[in-house]
Structures are given as structure tokens and as C-alpha cells.
Amino acid sequence: SFPKITKVAKYVPELVIPNNQLSEIMDTTDDWITSRTGIHQRHIATSETTSQLASKVAKKLVATLDVKSIDFIIVATMTPDYTTPSTACLVQQEIGATNAFALDVSAACSGFVYALSTAEKFLLSGIYKKGLVIGAETMSNILNWQDRSTAVLFGDGAAGVLIETTASDPMFLAEKLQADGSRAMALTARKLPNNQPLDVLSSDEQSFLAMDGKKIFDFVLRDVSGQIVTLLANNSEIAQSLDYVLAHQANERILDALAKKTKIARDKFLSNVRYYGNTSAASIPLLLADKVEDGTLTLTGKQTVLLTGFGGGLTFGSLLIKL
Numbered sequence: 001s002f003p004k005i006t007k008v009a010k011y012v013p014e015l016v017i018p019n020n021q022l023s024e025i026m027d028t029t030d031d032w033i034t035s036r037t038g039i040h041q042r043h044i045a046t047s048e049t050t051s052q053l054a055s056k057v058a059k060k061l062v063a064t065l066d067v068k069s070i071d072f073i074i075v076a077t078m079t080p081d082y083t084t085p086s087t088a089c090l091v092q093q094e095i096g097a098t099n100a101f102a103l104d105v106s107a108a109c110s111g112f113v114y115a116l117s118t119a120e121k122f123l124l125s126g127i128y129k130k131g132l133v134i135g136a137e138t139m140s141n142i143l144n145w146q147d148r149s150t151a152v153l154f155g156d157g158a159a160g161v162l163i164e165t166t167a168s169d170p171m172f173l174a175e176k177l178q179a180d181g182s183r184a185m186a187l188t189a190r191k192l193p194n195n196q197p198l199d200v201l202s203s204d205e206q207s208f209l210a211m212d213g214k215k216i217f218d219f220v221l222r223d224v225s226g227q228i229v230t231l232l233a234n235n236s237e238i239a240q241s242l243d244y245v246l247a248h249q250a251n252e253r254i255l256d257a258l259a260k261k262t263k264i265a266r267d268k269f270l271s272n273v274r275y276y277g278n279t280s281a282a283s284i285p286l287l288l289a290d291k292v293e294d295g296t297l298t299l300t301g302k303q304t305v306l307l308t309g310f311g312g313g314l315t316f317g318s319l320l321i322k323l
């Protein structure tokens with residue numbers, strides 16, 4: 001039997017900040033934000049850490065299970081509570097999954113796609129049978145709230161899936177995972193200070209999220225669209241029956257551009273960035289959860305979807321799956 005996503009769950013912090021509230025604390029307007037990004041609001045964690053958001057999702061995913069049957073927990077995040085322990089280990093403790101090994105995946109906005117691909121390989125090995133894959137972020141903690149060009153773009157949230165070896169037909173059909181470290185500096189956050197006494201490197205105070213938006217837009221239009229086109233061309237039969245694209249929810253305009261560049265019908269690109277902003281590794285599972293909730297996605301193995309993540313690293317990854 002084959003690995004399959006059998007459950008999805010989400011959790012977002014209660015506090016909602018609409019664009020108008022941001023224009024009270026920085027020089028921006030609802031008009032600018034909505035027209036340039038499609039974002040109307042974002043959820044902000046005021047007292048919850050990334051591991052606490054992820055744990056809320058994990059608890060929902062295991063609610064109807066014996067938590068001791070979970071073999072692994074993978075958390076994709078670029079805003080971990082600590083360098084160590086991993087956020088996944090904190091989730092393991094929180095839900096009591098004592099038989100699970102736990103690791104974080106650091107691939108920024110491609111994190112969930114990288115983590116899901118990793119989980120599938122764990123299951124295909126036959127050694128493991130069941131795991132949790134969660135994307136979780138508290139982007140609000142790494143933003144420079146004086147910098148209107150980035151502070152308005154991001155939000156907090158978590159969502160994830162239960163994946164297990166139960167399917168009679170393969171769910172994971174094709175994938176392409178890539179990185180381009182030559183443009184690593186296009187999106188950076190939280191450079192850790194060096195403080196050993198022999199330190200010859202100056203400890204750079206660059207700690208807030210910094211983004212070269214133009215460079216990343218170009219990367220998405222050129223490299224990410226190329227990855228999608230090639231993956232679909234190499235799997236043309238599956239591509240014929242493509243129902244939906246669940247792309248990283250960074251910006252509504254980028255979805256317009258991707259649809260044009262890939263020649264995939266725009267209405268196949270699902271979107272919910274308006275409600276959450278860019279939640280990095282949580283954006284694709286949040287979209288998955290919302291679209292299962294509203295019935296667009298049925299989790300009956302009949303729908304062909306493309307998951308595509310892209311962002312910091314620079315990283316990009318696409319998975320063609322039967323959901």
C-alpha cells in the first residue's frame with residue numbers, strides 16, 4: 001500500500017489585524033495592500049509560540065487516534081521557538097507522541113512541500129507507517145514593524161496533515177525539489193550573532209526579516225514557473241487531469257503571473273492569502289485545510305493537485321499528487 005494524506009487540520013491565533021489597523025501604526029493604506037498583494041487581514045500570535053500553534057494542529061490530527069501510533073513528527077518552519085530543541089520535539093512532548101521521532105525542516109516557504117516529500121520517503125521505506133507533517137509560523141516575531149514594505153505582507157498560523165501508508169493506489173505521482181543558494185540573500189531573517197571570544201567575524205545585527213521583493217518576484221516568474229512547466233510536461237498524462245494548483249500564498253498578483261507563465265487556467269489556482277497574509281511554511285497546508293473544509297477538495301483520491309512552494313533559500317518545490 002501507498003502513503004496517503006488522510007486528515008488535515010489548521011489553527012490560527014485569534015487576533016485578526018485588518019489592513020486599516022496597520023495604517024494606524026505605519027505609513028500604508030488598505031488600498032495599497034489589497035491592490036498590490038490581495039491581503040485584507042492577517043492573524044497575529046500575541047502570546048502563542050510557533051510550537052504552540054503547531055501543537056494545536058497536532059492535537060486535532062491525532063484526536064481520533066492512539067497517539068502512540070505516530071512514528072514521526074515533521075514541522076516545517078522558519079520561525080522555530082529555539083535552534084534546539086526542534087519545534088517538532090516540543091510538539092511531540094505536548095501531544096505525548098512518545099514513539100515518534102521529531103525533526104524540523106528549514107526551507108522557508110517551500111518548507112511544507114519539502115517536508116511532505118520527506119515524509120513520503122519515510123513511509124515508502126516501509127520502516128514507518130504514520131506521521132504528522134505540519135507547517136507553522138509566527139512571522140510576526142521576525143518582522144521589522146517599522147518597515148511597511150515587509151510588515152504588511154506576513155501573518156502567523158499553522159496547519160498540517162496526517163500521512164499514513166493506507167492507500168491502494170499511489171497518491172504521490174511526481175515531484176521536483178530544487179534550491180538556488182546563489183540568491184540566498186534575497187530573503188533573510190534572524191542571522192544568529194557570533195559571540196565566542198575569538199570571534200573575528202563582526203556579529204551582524206541583521207535580525208529582522210529582509211526581502212528583495214523584485215528579485216523574488218523574478219525568481220518565481222522565471223525559475224518556479226519553469227519548474228512547474230517541466231514537471232507537467234514530464235507527466236503530461238497526469239497534467240491533463242490537473243484540477244487545482246495550491247501554490248505558496250505570498251501574493252495574489254504572483255498567482256496571476258504564474259497562471260499566465262504556466263498557461264494553467266487562473267481559476268485552478270486556489271487562494272486564501274486575503275485572510276492570512278503570507279504565512280510562509282503554513283500557507284499551503286492552511287489552503288489545503290480551508291479547501292477541504294469548504295468541500296472544494298474531497299480527500300477521496302480522485303482530484304489531481306499540484307502543490308508548489310517557493311521562497312527563502314532560495315528554495316522551490318512542486319509535488320503532483322492525487323488527493
Ligand SMILES: O=C(O)C1CCN(c2ccc(-c3cc(CO)ccc3Cl)cn2)CC1
Binds near residue numbers: 109217
Ligand atoms: O510593490 C509591490 O507591489 C510589492 C512588491 C513586493 N511584494 C512581494 C514580493 C515578493 C513576495 C514573495 C515572498 C515570498 C516569501 O514567502 C515568496 C514569494 C514571493 Cl513572490 C511577496 N510580495 C509585495 C508587493
